[in-house]
Amino acid sequence: FQDQLDIIEAERRKVQQECDGLQYQVEVRNITKKIAHLNTKIDSVSTLVEPRENSFLKFESHHNEAAQDIQDSISDYGRVTTSKTFPSLCYMKARKAMTYLRSEVLVTTVDYDGQSQMDGGDPVQAEVKSESGDSVESQVIDNEDGTYSVFFTPEQGGNHNIAVQIFGRSIKESPLQVEVIDEHNPDIVYGSRGSGKDQFLQPVGICIDSNEFMYVADTGNSRIK
Numbered sequence: 152f153q154d155q156l157d158i159i160e161a162e163r164r165k166v167q168q169e170c171d172g173l174q175y176q177v178e179v180r181n182i183t184k185k186i187a188h189l190n191t192k193i194d195s196v197s198t199l200v201e202p203r204e205n206s207f208l209k210f211e212s213h214h215n216e217a218a219q220d221i222q223d224s225i226s227d228y229g230r231v232t233t234s235k236t237f238p239s240l241c242y243m244k245a246r247k248a249m250t251y252l253r254s255e256v257l258v259t260t261v262d263y264d265g266q267s268q269m270d271g272g273d274p275v276q277a278e279v280k281s282e283s284g285d286s287v288e289s290q291v292i293d294n295e296d297g298t299y300s301v302f303f304t305p306e307q308g309g310n311h312n313i314a315v316q317i318f319g320r321s322i323k324e325s326p327l328q329v330e331v332i333d334e335h336n337p338d339i340v341y342g343s344r345g346s347g348k349d350q351f352l353q354p355v356g357i358c359i360d361s362n363e364f365m366y367v368a369d370t371g372n373s374r375i376k
Contacts, residue, residue, distance in 0.1 A: 235262035236273050241322040243315055245329040248305060252335075256301040256313050256327065268297035276316045277301040281331075282309030308333030346372050 240261040248254035258275060260268040271293040279287040279301070289303040305311055314326040342349045352371025359365050367376045 232272060234268075234273055235264075236260045236268055236317055237263040238317040238320040238322045240265060241315075241317060242324055243301070243313070243322065243327055245313070245327060248311070248329050248331045249335060250305050250308055250331060250333050253302055253304050254329070254331070256303075256315075256329065258299040258301060258315055258322065260297050260299070260317070270297060271295040271299070273299075273317050275299045276319075278314045279303045280312045280314075281305065281307055282311065283307070287311065305331040307331070351376070 240263070241259060242261070243256050243258040246255045246257070256277075258277075260273055262268055272295075273293075275291050275293070277289050277291050279289045281287055287303050287305060289301055292300040292302065294300060301313060301315065303311075303313075308331050311329045311331050312326040313329055315322050316325070342351050344350060344352065346352060350372075351367065351369045354367050354369050354371075356368040357365055369376055
């Protein structure tokens with residue numbers, strides 16, 4: 152814009168000089184010629200008054216693949232999902248619970264039509280408390296089939312309360328009372344105390360390989376069986 156102002160000022164000076172020169176012209180021919188020349192100058196100056204710059208701006212988004220690239224990036228970043236889960240219709244069932252063993256409570260989600268959900272993704276929260284009121288560490292696993300497993304390892308027997316919420320709202324039967332058994336009744340007993348073939352003395356660890364063979368570290372007999 153400053154460049155245009157400088158051009159206008161230069162043209163104004165030229166016209167002024169032409170006008171100043173007329174006062175020394177005596178012959179009518181010369182005066183007429185000068186006036187015609189001045190008219191031409193004035194016409195050219197009038198075009199300089201119009202601004203050369205304008206405020207026109209245009210955004211073009213279809214000249215390349217940028218718009219599609221942005222859409223693809225948003226799709227890859229994530230998506231917005233909704234849920235029809237109705238907390239008050241959801242329910243849970245407890246598996247057999249024993250002290251110092253990992254115990255499970257299975258939560259099944261149901262929608263507002265009474266149909267079991269087939270997908271996961273709901274914000275399920277669980278809180279486990281022992282009979283004495285102490286909090287027990289728990290973990291919620293999304294099985295991605297509409298069910299959720301609440302795992303906890305109780306360290307004392309007695310009734311434990313399992314409280315489960317979805318969307319911050321309690322589900323049916325919450326809190327659920329689960330009896331934790333303090334006695335461990337083995338399904339099978341093998342071996343006895345001693346140093347014989349089927350005997351152990353201070354076994355400290357066991358493991359099972361891919362072929363389901365069991366190995367016992369028997370420290371008292373300094374051997375692995």
